[in-house]
Amino acid sequence: MGVRKLFNCWIDKLANLLKKIFPLDSRGRFLLQRLRAALFKLVDPDVRTGRQLERLLPDLESWAYERSGSIFLVISPVQFREDEGQRATNFTQELVRRGIGVLFVYWRWPGQEIVPADSNSGILQIPMDVFLRKPELILRSFNRIKKNILIEYPHPDLFGPLSTAQAAGWITVYDLVDDWAAFQHVGQAAWYDPAFERYLLLHADVVLAVRQNLVDRVISWTGRQVVLVPNGLVPDIDTIDRPRYLEQGHITLGYFGYLSDAWFDWPLLLEVAERHPAWRIYLIGYGMSLEPGLLPGNIVFLGKKPRSELASYAANWDVAIVPFKQGGVARGADPIKTYEYLAMDLPVVASGVQPPSGGEEHVLCARNSLEFARLVEKAAASSTEPDRCRFAGSCTWEERLNLLFSAMAESPRVRQKKFLFGGVL
Amino acid sequence: MRILFVYKYLTLGGVETVLRARLNMLSAHGFEPTLWFLNDGPGRKIFEGWESSVFVGSERKLAAFLKMERFDLYLTLDTPEVFKLSGNARFDIHWIVEFHTPYPEAQEYMQYLSSDTVQAVITPSQYQAAQARALLWEPIPVFVCPNPIRDVFLSEPVIVPGNKEPIVSWIGRLDELKNWRGFIDLAGKLLETREDISFWIIGDYPSRTVEKELEGLSKITGVYEKLCWFRGVDHMHIPRFMDCIRSSGGIVLSTSLGESFGMTIAEAMARKCAVVVPDKSPFCEFVEQCETGLFYHRDEISAAVPSVLRLLEDRDLRHRMGVKGRMSIFNTYHPARAIPVLAQTLQQFFQAQKSDVEQSKTGNVLFSQMSEV
Numbered sequence: 001m002g003v004r005k006l007f008n009c010w011i012d013k014l015a016n017l018l019k020k021i022f023p024l025d026s027r028g029r030f031l032l033q034r035l036r037a038a039l040f041k042l043v044d045p046d047v048r049t050g051r052q053l054e055r056l057l058p059d060l061e062s063w064a065y066e067r068s069g070s071i072f073l074v075i076s077p078v079q080f081r082e083d084e085g086q087r088a089t090n091f092t093q094e095l096v097r098r099g100i101g102v103l104f105v106y107w108r109w110p111g112q113e114i115v116p117a118d119s120n121s122g123i124l125q126i127p128m129d130v131f132l133r134k135p136e137l138i139l140r141s142f143n144r145i146k147k148n149i150l151i152e153y154p155h156p157d158l159f160g161p162l163s164t165a166q167a168a169g170w171i172t173v174y175d176l177v178d179d180w181a182a183f184q185h186v187g188q189a190a191w192y193d194p195a196f197e198r199y200l201l202l203h204a205d206v207v208l209a210v211r212q213n214l215v216d217r218v219i220s221w222t223g224r225q226v227v228l229v230p231n232g233l234v235p236d237i238d239t240i241d242r243p244r245y246l247e248q249g250h251i252t253l254g255y256f257g258y259l260s261d262a263w264f265d266w267p268l269l270l271e272v273a274e275r276h277p278a279w280r281i282y283l284i285g286y287g288m289s290l291e292p293g294l295l296p297g298n299i300v301f302l303g304k305k306p307r308s309e310l311a312s313y314a315a316n317w318d319v320a321i322v323p324f325k326q327g328g329v330a331r332g333a334d335p336i337k338t339y340e341y342l343a344m345d346l347p348v349v350a351s352g353v354q355p356p357s358g359g360e361e362h363v364l365c366a367r368n369s370l371e372f373a374r375l376v377e378k379a380a381a382s383s384t385e386p387d388r389c390r391f392a393g394s395c396t397w398e399e400r401l402n403l404l405f406s407a408m409a410e411s412p413r414v415r416q417k418k419f420l421f422g423g424v425l
Numbered sequence: 426m427r428i429l430f431v432y433k434y435l436t437l438g439g440v441e442t443v444l445r446a447r448l449n450m451l452s453a454h455g456f457e458p459t460l461w462f463l464n465d466g467p468g469r470k471i472f473e474g475w476e477s478s479v480f481v482g483s484e485r486k487l488a489a490f491l492k493m494e495r496f497d498l499y500l501t502l503d504t505p506e507v508f509k510l511s512g513n514a515r516f517d518i519h520w521i522v523e524f525h526t527p528y529p530e531a532q533e534y535m536q537y538l539s540s541d542t543v544q545a546v547i548t549p550s551q552y553q554a555a556q557a558r559a560l561l562w563e564p565i566p567v568f569v570c571p572n573p574i575r576d577v578f579l580s581e582p583v584i585v586p587g588n589k590e591p592i593v594s595w596i597g598r599l600d601e602l603k604n605w606r607g608f609i610d611l612a613g614k615l616l617e618t619r620e621d622i623s624f625w626i627i628g629d630y631p632s633r634t635v636e637k638e639l640e641g642l643s644k645i646t647g648v649y650e651k652l653c654w655f656r657g658v659d660h661m662h663i664p665r666f667m668d669c670i671r672s673s674g675g676i677v678l679s680t681s682l683g684e685s686f687g688m689t690i691a692e693a694m695a696r697k698c699a700v701v702v703p704d705k706s707p708f709c710e711f712v713e714q715c716e717t718g719l720f721y722h723r724d725e726i727s728a729a730v731p732s733v734l735r736l737l738e739d740r741d742l743r744h745r746m747g748v749k750g751r752m753s754i755f756n757t758y759h760p761a762r763a764i765p766v767l768a769q770t771l772q773q774f775f776q777a778q779k780s781d782v783e784q785s786k787t788g789n790v791l792f793s794q795m796s797e798v
Binding site for chain 1: 585586587588627633636640644649650653654655656657658659662665666669
């Protein structure tokens with residue numbers, strides 16, 4: 001810090017000296033300002049990223065051209081992080097596995113550092129703000145390959161880029177992953193504009209939704225076809241890398257995932273913990289607003305863990321839980337963790353959310369803390385069920401991506417768009 | 426005969442595609458065309474196969490090029506920069522000016538053209554010729570050479586299924602002169618009568634502020650959800666867009682406040698689309714009321730509402746107009762018709778130029794006696 005302060009002090013002195021040497025409106029001052037602007041451009045990471053992009057896009061196109069001949073532009077509200085296992089990340093991994101290049105556009109907090117760009121792995125990450133600065137740079141590229149957009153983040157600033165994409169022959173897929181209006185209702189997703197989401201629902205070539213209730217709602221809104229593509233899991237999620245022992249309770253419960261206040265039902269969990277002090281509840285995850293020290297003694301917060309370790313922790317649990325708040329946010333969600341718990345052969349007790357489509361018999365749903373506790377006891381007494389794992393095994397991301405591709409293949413709009421851009425009817 | 430065309434931009438625009446069409450056809454008529462663009466851009470791919478005839482360079486480089494190379498005719502398309510060439514420029518060149526721009530601010534240069542450096546002006550329509558005459562201060566002859574419809578519009582239109590609602594479309598640059606706001610306004614009025622209409626805007630904007638304005642205005646007028654905007658469609662794909670519009674039972678509409686020719690409407694007619702246009706030139710030169718399209722009163726956009734609705738409701742009328750429109754456009758603007766007119770005009774210029782040189786020695790100048798078209 002000391003060195004930086006000294007450096008800043010010298011910079012200030014130099015600036016003052018230059019101001020004295022080159023008074024306002026002098027040619028010297030003008031040149032100085034130009035030099036300053038040029039230096040800024042050199043060091044500004046965003047500008048650097050823009051230039052880097054221009055160099056990397058042809059590399060990514062070649063990568064995709066040599067493998068599958070197609071690319072996906074994935075627009076996601078979160079960064080591509082393998083350790084968080086979000087839907088956009090899982091789709092991306094599966095796409096790349098099939099040789100399909102991915103441009104992963106993600107939203108970032110102001111000032112958050114840019115993920116170093118790399119097109120050799122088939123994935124190129126770009127912050128949304130950089131993408132929006134000059135969307136045509138990307139959207140008018142990739143003329144040798146098939147171009148698709150998967151939008152999971154219906155940000156209203158996409159109105160213009162969407163029009164460019166439509167004109168350049170990109171197949172547009174809107175993937176309705178959450179009930180965004182419900183998020184806004186609970187004070188989140190301030191960016192959300194229902195009019196733009198409706199616009200997307202009406203104008204995307206294909207619309208997917210993660211839950212049947214969202215499918216039904218869109219059909220009643222727009223009358224258009226919506227394809228149910230639930231969440232899924234990676235096949236090896238149940239692999240135990242090495243044993244990890246946790247202290248056991250009378251019943252041991254566990255949760256892993258995002259602990260957002262928008263959906264995590266803390267009052268319910270605290271009540272259950274208080275009523276059953278002999279139970280032990282383990283929480284693995286991130287985004288918790290409560291101080292871990294304030295939790296009751298029988299709730300243990302383990303923090304964020306690599307996905308490769310989840311199965312070894314979960315092996316200590318009798319019951320896996322999804323304690324979500326009743327309401328629109330949870331009702332529109334299809335927690336990935338439910339599939340993962342089932343793959344780990346754990347009985348699941350949930351509140352707020354519906355069981356996965358087709359997996360209703362494997363998830364017990366409670367309406368309040370009393371029922372939740374009762375169902376935990378019931379679940380803990382149940383034995384291993386081969387059907388649980390079998391069901392989970394049919395819900396891989398590979399299968400989900402197949403659903404997406406079938407939806408695209410069957411869509412009359414996609415057929416029409418292909419024709420508009422040179423294909424045959 | 427060696428002929429040079431000079432144009433400012435090498436983009437994917439309409440002028441570049443017309444030049445591309447001319448390359449093929451003029452070669453067939455014994456011309457050896459060369460193109461010079463002052464600014465580079467994404468339009469190079471339009472000239473694939475003609476790379477040796479296409480040059481890009483600044484005015485300074487053009488001046489040097491003109492000193493080294495001799496051509497029989499020199500044409501410039503709305504590129505007054507050629508008159509400001511200095512340094513290596515030759516001052517004995519007599520330019521033929523192709524006057525296509527409908528934008529008043531871009532037309533100003535016409536006032537300063539001198540008969541010492543400009544032999545003639547070519548325009549794509551009678552209307553634009555009248556504009557040219559009104560702007561010129563010196564007695565420079567003006568000729569009309571029809572714009573050729575581009576090759577991609579010539580194939581037989583196809584039926585494209587898949588649209589549940591008729592598409593009312595607007596094609597052009599989203600600027601003041603083309604009046605895209607008029608289209609949004611009209612779309613709002615149409616929706617008051619019929620809800621089952623989709624609206625397509627096919628066009629790019631000159632400034633990014635238009636994006637937000639379009640979004641805002643379409644929300645205010647209730648058009649937002651029904652509007653599909655295709656920003657910057659490659660020209661080669663436009664015929665299929667038009668086939669899709671026609672197959673939906675839709676029409677192509679112009680709300681333009683100024684055109685030199687009205688190429689997008691002519692192209693739509695070539696694809697058998699029914700069109701609705703303001704009752705003014707140059708549209709009146711190639712659209713015939715109730716035969717190949719419908720007019721509305723030029724000063725009142727809302728006057729287009731009944732015409733659009735009438736066409737949307739009358740399938741036979743649309744079909745009849747589409748068939749007649751294609752025929753009528755092909756009669757004048759098919760490249761096989763339009764390019765020979767240009768070739769003949771250029772031949773006449775060349776002959777007149779030669780005669781002028783000979784006659785100027787005896788004091789008679791014949792070139793100016795060439796009859797204007």
